Amino acid sequence: MGISIMSTRCAKFSEPTLKLLKPVIAAIVIAATSITSITATAETINVYSARKENLIKPLLDKFATVNDVEVNLISAGADELLKRLEVEGSASPADIFITVDAARLAQAKVAEVLQPIKSEWIEAHVPTHLQDTDKQWVGLSLRARPIFYVKNKVKPDEITTVEQLTDPKWKGRICIRSSSNVYNQSLVASLISHLGKEAATEWAKGLVANFAQPPSGGDTDQLKAAAAGVCDIAIANSYYYARLLTSDNPDNVAVGEKLGVIWPNQAEGDRGVHVNVSGAAITKASKNPEGAAKLIEFLLSPDSQEWYANVNNEYPVIPDVKVPEVLEHLGDFTSDDIDLTELGNYNREAVFLMDEANWK
Amino acid sequence: MPVNQPVDKTFTKQSRAMNKVSSLSVASTIIAVIFCLPILVIISYLFAGAGPSWSHLVNTVLTGYISNSLLLMFGVGIGVLVLGLPAAWVTSICEFPGRKFFSWAVLLPLAMPAYIIAYTYTGLLDFAGPIQTSFRELTGLKYGEYWFPPIRSLTGAMLMLSLVLYPYIYMLARAAFIEQSICVLEASRSLGCTSFSAFYRVALPLARPAIITGLSLALMETLADYGTVAYFGISTFTTGIFRTWFGFGDEQSAVQLAAILLGFVILLVLMERRSRRKSRFHHTSNRYSTISRYQLQGYKKWAAVLCCALPLLFGFAIPVGQLLYWSLTQAAALDGSFIRLVWHSFYLGFAAAVLAVLLALIVSYAQRSSKSRWVQFSTGLTSMGYAMPGTIIAVGVLIPFAWFDHQLIAIAKSALDLDMGLLFSGTVVAMLFAYLVRFLSISINTVNSGLAKIKPSMDDAARSMGESRWGVLRKVHLPVMKSTVFTALLLVFVDVLKELPATIILRPFNFNTLAVRAHEMAGDERLVDAGPPALMIVLVGLIPVILLSRVISKSRAGQQKSDL
Numbered sequence: 001m002g003i004s005i006m007s008t009r010c011a012k013f014s015e016p017t018l019k020l021l022k023p024v025i026a027a028i029v030i031a032a033t034s035i036t037s038i039t040a041t042a043e044t045i046n047v048y049s050a051r052k053e054n055l056i057k058p059l060l061d062k063f064a065t066v067n068d069v070e071v072n073l074i075s076a077g078a079d080e081l082l083k084r085l086e087v088e089g090s091a092s093p094a095d096i097f098i099t100v101d102a103a104r105l106a107q108a109k110v111a112e113v114l115q116p117i118k119s120e121w122i123e124a125h126v127p128t129h130l131q132d133t134d135k136q137w138v139g140l141s142l143r144a145r146p147i148f149y150v151k152n153k154v155k156p157d158e159i160t161t162v163e164q165l166t167d168p169k170w171k172g173r174i175c176i177r178s179s180s181n182v183y184n185q186s187l188v189a190s191l192i193s194h195l196g197k198e199a200a201t202e203w204a205k206g207l208v209a210n211f212a213q214p215p216s217g218g219d220t221d222q223l224k225a226a227a228a229g230v231c232d233i234a235i236a237n238s239y240y241y242a243r244l245l246t247s248d249n250p251d252n253v254a255v256g257e258k259l260g261v262i263w264p265n266q267a268e269g270d271r272g273v274h275v276n277v278s279g280a281a282i283t284k285a286s287k288n289p290e291g292a293a294k295l296i297e298f299l300l301s302p303d304s305q306e307w308y309a310n311v312n313n314e315y316p317v318i319p320d321v322k323v324p325e326v327l328e329h330l331g332d333f334t335s336d337d338i339d340l341t342e343l344g345n346y347n348r349e350a351v352f353l354m355d356e357a358n359w360k
Numbered sequence: 361m362p363v364n365q366p367v368d369k370t371f372t373k374q375s376r377a378m379n380k381v382s383s384l385s386v387a388s389t390i391i392a393v394i395f396c397l398p399i400l401v402i403i404s405y406l407f408a409g410a411g412p413s414w415s416h417l418v419n420t421v422l423t424g425y426i427s428n429s430l431l432l433m434f435g436v437g438i439g440v441l442v443l444g445l446p447a448a449w450v451t452s453i454c455e456f457p458g459r460k461f462f463s464w465a466v467l468l469p470l471a472m473p474a475y476i477i478a479y480t481y482t483g484l485l486d487f488a489g490p491i492q493t494s495f496r497e498l499t500g501l502k503y504g505e506y507w508f509p510p511i512r513s514l515t516g517a518m519l520m521l522s523l524v525l526y527p528y529i530y531m532l533a534r535a536a537f538i539e540q541s542i543c544v545l546e547a548s549r550s551l552g553c554t555s556f557s558a559f560y561r562v563a564l565p566l567a568r569p570a571i572i573t574g575l576s577l578a579l580m581e582t583l584a585d586y587g588t589v590a591y592f593g594i595s596t597f598t599t600g601i602f603r604t605w606f607g608f609g610d611e612q613s614a615v616q617l618a619a620i621l622l623g624f625v626i627l628l629v630l631m632e633r634r635s636r637r638k639s640r641f642h643h644t645s646n647r648y649s650t651i652s653r654y655q656l657q658g659y660k661k662w663a664a665v666l667c668c669a670l671p672l673l674f675g676f677a678i679p680v681g682q683l684l685y686w687s688l689t690q691a692a693a694l695d696g697s698f699i700r701l702v703w704h705s706f707y708l709g710f711a712a713a714v715l716a717v718l719l720a721l722i723v724s725y726a727q728r729s730s731k732s733r734w735v736q737f738s739t740g741l742t743s744m745g746y747a748m749p750g751t752i753i754a755v756g757v758l759i760p761f762a763w764f765d766h767q768l769i770a771i772a773k774s775a776l777d778l779d780m781g782l783l784f785s786g787t788v789v790a791m792l793f794a795y796l797v798r799f800l801s802i803s804i805n806t807v808n809s810g811l812a813k814i815k816p817s818m819d820d821a822a823r824s825m826g827e828s829r830w831g832v833l834r835k836v837h838l839p840v841m842k843s844t845v846f847t848a849l850l851l852v853f854v855d856v857l858k859e860l861p862a863t864i865i866l867r868p869f870n871f872n873t874l875a876v877r878a879h880e881m882a883g884d885e886r887l888v889d890a891g892p893p894a895l896m897i898v899l900v901g902l903i904p905v906i907l908l909s910r911v912i913s914k915s916r917a918g919q920q921k922s923d924l
Contacts, residue, residue, distance in 0.1 A: 046869060052880045053872070072869035074786075075880065079606035080865040083755055084786075087762040091769055091782045093869075107609060178593045180603050216512040216593030217482070228488040229503035249888075255488070351607040352413070355420045360593055 044070040045291050048085065049098040050078035051278060055312055056098065063298045069291060078104040085113045085283060092285040095292040098140070100278040101182050103189065105137040106344020114281045119293045122300060129337040130277055130317050139277030140299050141308045142315035144238045144335060145187055146273050147262040148223060153232045162191070162264045162274070165233070166206025174207065175222040175231040178215040179354035182347075183237060187274050188354060189346035190338055194271060197349065204357035215360050220244070227255040234259070242313035242326045263333035272334035276343070277317065385735050388726030391719050392738030398756025398797050399622070399744045402615055411612025413604060425600040425617070429583065429624070431514060432521070432596060436582045437575060439522025443675075444529030444574070446667040449559060452537040455653040456661045462668035463534075464909030469675030470527040471901025473858040475587025476878065476894045478520045479887050480679040482591070483686075485511040512592040520588050523675040525578040530671075531908070532574035532809065535847070536567035539813060572635040573809050576628045577802060580747035583624060584798075586861065587879075597621045598749045618752055625747040629740050632805075680898060686891030697872075701893065702900060705857055705873040708788070712795040713803075713852040717845055719796065720803035724811050739804060746801035750794075750861030757794045757866060761785045786868050794862040799855050803848040810844025811837075843911045850904040850911075857901050874900065 049056050053075045064071040074081070078099040085092055085108070097114070099105050108114050109132060116135040123135070130139035147159060159165070165174060177184065191200040212231035219236035223244060226234040244256035263273050280299060282292045298304060305316035309323045316323065450456065451463040469477075483489055485508075492508055499506070510516065564571075586598045597617060605614035656664050723739050745753055765782040772778045784790055814837060822832045860875045867876070874897045881890035 054880070074867060074869050074871075076864040076867075077606075080751060080754065080861075084758055084865060087755075087758045088782060088785060089762070089766065091762075091766060093781055093786065180590070180599060180607065182607075185607060213510075214512075214593060217486075217591065221486070221488075224486075224488040228493070230487050348413070348608045348610070351603065352416055355416065360595060 043288075044072060045095045045288055045295050046072045046093045047074070047096045047098060047295075048081040048094045048283075049073060049075045049096075050081060050100050050104070051075065051098050058311075059299060059304050059307060060295075063295055067294070071295070082108050082111065082113070085285075086111055088285070090285050092283060094283045095286040095288050096295060097281045097283055098278070100143075101186055101276050101343070102137075102139070102279060102340035103182060103186055103344040103347045105132070105279050105281055106341045107347075108281060109134070109136045109341075110344070113284050115284045115286065115289060117282050117293050117296060118289070119297055121297055122293075126300065126317055127319075127337075129339060130279075132281075132341065133339070137279050137281035138296065138300070139279045139317045139340070140296075141278045141305070141312075142275050142317055142335065143183075143278065144263075144273050144275045144315065144333065145183060145235065146238055146333070147264050148226060148234045148236060148241060148259045149262055150226050150229075150232045151258060151260050156260055156262055159233070159262060160264060160267065161270070162187075163195075163203065165210065165235075166203055168210075170210040170233060172210065172212050173232040174210045175212055175225045175234040176207070176215060177218060177222055179351065179359040181218075183219070183276065184235075184354070184359075185347055185350045186276050186343045187235075188350035189343045190274050190336060192346045192349055192353075193338055193342040194336075197353065200350075201353045201356060204354055204359055208357050208359050223259060224255050227258040238315075238330060239313040242330065245329075246313070246324075246326050261330055263331065265336070266334055270334075271338070272336040275315075275335040277340060278314070384722065384726040385730045385732060388723045388735055389738050391723055392742045395719075395797050395800055396738075396741045396744065397760050398753055398794070399741070399748065401756045401759050402618055402748075402752060403622075405612055405615035406619055408612055411604075411610045411614070411616060413608045413610045414613045414616060417600075417604065417613055417617070421595060421600065422617075424595050425597050426620075428514065428594055429596045429621075432518060432589070432594070433579050433582055433624075435515070435518030436521045436525060437579060439518055440526040440529045440575065440578045441571075443522055443526035443671045445533055445571070447671060448530045448534035448537060449563070450656075450664040450667050452534050453559075453563075453653060454656050454664055456656045456664040458665060458668070459653075462665075462672070464906055465672050465676075466530055466668050467527045467905050467909050468672065468902065469524050470531075470854055471857075471898045471905050472524050472676065472679060473587070473860070473875065473878075473894070473897060474521055474524045474581075474585055475591060475860075475882070476683070476890075476897070477524055477675070477679045478517075478588040478591050479882055479890065479894075480682040481516075481520060482511055483887060484678070484682060485509075514592075514594055517588050517592050517594055521578075521582050521585060523671070525581055526671055526675065528577045528581075529571060529574040531847070532570040533567050535843075536570035537563055569635055569812060570809055572632050573805050576632040577746070577805060579628055580625060580743075580801070583621060583747040584749050586749050586751070597624075601749060601752065618748065621747065622744060625744055626740075628747070629743050633740070680895070683891045683895045683898070686888045687895050698892075698896070701872050701874050701877055702896060704871060705875065705897070705900060708791060708795070708863075708873065709853040709856040711788075712792050712799065712856045713849045715792065716796055716800055716803040716852040717807070717848045719800060720807040720848060721845070723800075723804050724807040727808070728811055742804060743801035745797040746799065748798070750798060750859060750863075751865065753794055753797050754862040754865040757790055757797065757862070758785065761790050761793070786866065788868065788871075791863060791866045794866055795852075795856050795859060798859065798862065799852045802851050802855060806848035806851060807841075807844055810841050810847075814840055846911045847908060850908040853904050854901050857897060 047056075047060060053073065056075070057073060060071045060073060063069075076084075078101070081097065082104060085094060085097060088094075092113075097105075097108060099108075114136040117138060118135075122138055123131070126138055130142075132138070147162070147165070149156060149159070159167075159170075179185065179188075188200060188204060191203055195203070213225070219240040220243075222231075222234040222236050223241060225231055238261070241256060241259065241261065244252045247253055247256075265271050265273060280296045282289050282296070286292050300318055302316075302318060302321050305318050305321040306323075308314045309316055309321065309327060313324070313327060315327065447462070447466045451459055451466065485491055487503065487508075495506075495508070496502065584598065586602065589596045590599050590602070597620065601614050601617045601621070604610055604617060608614075723742065726735050727739050748756075762782065762785050765785050768783055769780055772780050818836055819832050822836050823829075827835065858875055860879050863873055864876055864879070867873075874893045878890045878893035878897060881887070881893065
């Protein structure tokens, strides 16, 4: 790829040219440092985060105050941030890269912009399947993608696996968002990994045949559509449902109450419900990998884990963390402990086959 | 005093002027090259051969992308003309109740980002929204038992985009109508034209270059739109590029899609050029009289009111009402950090606007004074950015900036033995650069359409009376260009205020703008919490929009003859 070649090429100048250049460079450096706000030093930790600002900044601020360090944040889409990391290369000011799905972390690993996290505490406390095999990233919170049903139209035992969603009896009864969304891409990637490509393609085709409406909007929109009568089954991440139930707005609560949750693939020996993680990694360019590792440990501490659970209703990755009432209400479930790197590996194939299945 | 001295003086002046022309062309070419750089970076990917998913795209989704994008452009084209033209005509030529109010108010939707209006209408009209819910409660009907136009559809996207983009047509057409000498219209009436045929046969052809400029701006913005089509789940080029780049991880194919998109843009630019070339219309009459507007009576009066009230209602009043409702009833309260968001948005917009207009003036004057094909071509190139999705531009900006920074780092290391980080990447400089790449086209187009009003013969006349080139600029051009420059400033300002993808990805640490905040809330499916920042975008955008409309109203030829 052209970029890496360009960025690693070194400029070489003869002595006289250098003498001439010195004052010019000095001027540029002074001028630029006065406008630039990027400083990468040992005392600061710079974070590129695909988690939205309001879902990460409070924790970063807390860490900054407790440890008396400066923590800086840019939040944006994971793909764009990854691109920025690649282009900035060894000069990148970022120390930590946070995403809301494992596929992007796996892609970052492939792009060689990460380094292993050196922390015995993390190795000991986070379940192995929620860590990268080379310790290049670690999960911060769990996000499950169960099935939701309309209480008076579907009996909860009518559907027990994701595979059954393709049953013709659900024709015109299922709401799910666009295949451009990474949660769906990861779900299909997990199916490719478990069932093989052909079965996953058949599954996607069967699911598309059961759509109640062309996919649009986000997960919350699917839940609202189900409650309003557009469909009887909706697929969404669990925290969107929990957010509706705990909303200040009675209309939202009413939507949540019309729906029930089904944890699919729970039978003895079955793989469990599809889960994804939000996760963190330390960049290869980091000037402060020790500080970065400390910050990630902090994000995994029981207090921070409880905060995720309370603020965004995500499940902790550390066992025995207290979860809010609404998550207890959702019940226990077995989660698919597939190696999350697989989600990244199969992402492209997943999008391909969703295109073939005409999943918009 | 020797007689021959003034002659000499004019002569030297003239040769100096010739030099100035060529240096202007050089400057303009440099500008074009610098600001095409991101586009060229993108295009350079093309030479790396077909991407791994290209054949998959061609076999499955490409025809869908093309037809959807074409349909969307077609629909928005019709939509903006239907919404914008009648309002422009009646507010400039006719008198009816509320004309003064409408003449500025109709511009207001310009302050509304397309994705925000899409969110608000979805909130209102979706199946689970208040309108359909109360309809079901009233009638007892259930889903599937009645038909309701689906808002999340191609037609819905056409409507949403038309509602926020029609002001381009309105503004440019109105400025053109207002500048037309009323004498021309009166002459046409005295020659037997009805008021409609005076519009159709005289005013419209005269205003055509301005209308086409407005149309091409609206269509380019349609092509670049990502927020609305993504939210509505419509597969267009922009969503396809995102999906290919980020979903497949296939930059090559994504860029090949972007190249096809560029093809569309080139068509638009050519269309705009052609219309302007074919119609080198300048007024032959210099007699401007103050306007006497047609006093509309009876149903015509109310039809005129409707022409203005409907776009305003649907493009502004209803969505703002929804945002207000969300902000006041449910959204998280505002805090002090809000002022900083407003300040960031404001100064970025302002700085970008000033730069964009300065560069546009150089480019436009070079274009006017040089017949060189290269100058014409290079200014065409700078227009490309406008129709590119912001994310693509952002990536195109990241790469050359990082490259430049890496060179600086290498030099600093070898020359000063200094370890330093990236200097310009991830700073306001990179953001401003990206804004210029995207929005230079607006300022160039606007300045061009202003310059087109100044007849070359006016320059010649002034020069023959002994004015220097500079004098011509000051005494002839400045009075005419004042309002044009101001219009360009405000348009760029409002666009930067609304800009999202490039801002998000290029910004420095801890740097937020209103658009970013609104997007983060909406993207996290907290539409209601997106209310306050969205409302602020609209409010901050309102100030320039109102100023803008005042400028246009004042620019009526008959009203400023003392200036000329």
